[in-house]
Amino acid sequence: MSESRKPSVLFVCVHNAGRSQMGAAFLAHLGGDRVDVRSAGSAPAETVNPAVVEAMREVGVDISAEAPKLLTADAVQVSDVVITMGCGDACPVFPGKRYLDWTLDDPAGQGVHAVRPIRDAIEHRVRGLLTELGIEARG
Template sequence: MSDKPRVLFVCVHNAGRSQMAAGWLRHLAGDTVEVRSAGSAPAETINPVAVQAMREVGIDITNQQPKLLDSDSVEASDVVVTMGCGDACPYFPGTRYEDWQLTDPAGQPIEVVRAVRDDIRTRIEKLITELAPRPSASS
């Protein structure tokens, strides 16, 4: 069992927003957070415009594959973030749930996807500060 916070990003197709969020969290938090993403109806491949937008900021998500959401992944997570796509997640007490309302990058031009990418980065930076361990009163 790991002491690292475990974060799961969920979107229906697991091909755009959730993959960009997972890429940002891996990039900005390194190995201090366990990162997963999944969807209820995963696409065959990641959105190529999302891949391009992330590549522009030095993050390569081409090796990621859309995955099917299962209740074990949700239960094993400390934080579950849905991406404003109406995906339903199983509920487990003690798990933190957030819904980030984000534009769907599917079929959007690169300019729109860049704005989504940058919005996700801001949200990830805030999430990282919330996940950071707090000093104990005895230290």
């Protein structure tokens, strides 16, 4: 990754309705325009989990307009860092990419009370990632 361009990060989970949406939203919120952010799922749901939308709203991040997206090889190829969250072997692997596997509970079918600790763990990891990328978190 050259110093002249900003890093690109892709968050991947199975349904792109919970964990990867939260990861992408936190990175975009905290990193601003200093990082390119994408999220996708190997088998995307029709909508983002409403409990996830509510949990993110509680911390001032609105993801109500987001929609799950299908994971493509192109999305992986243009990313410097690929963060998987339970997508297993469905995520394509390309040489020269940095892969991180964040083991987190799946918020699918959970209420907002169960989503909050997952949300907080993702925010903590995103802040650590920003530090590793040399980007100061906003706010």
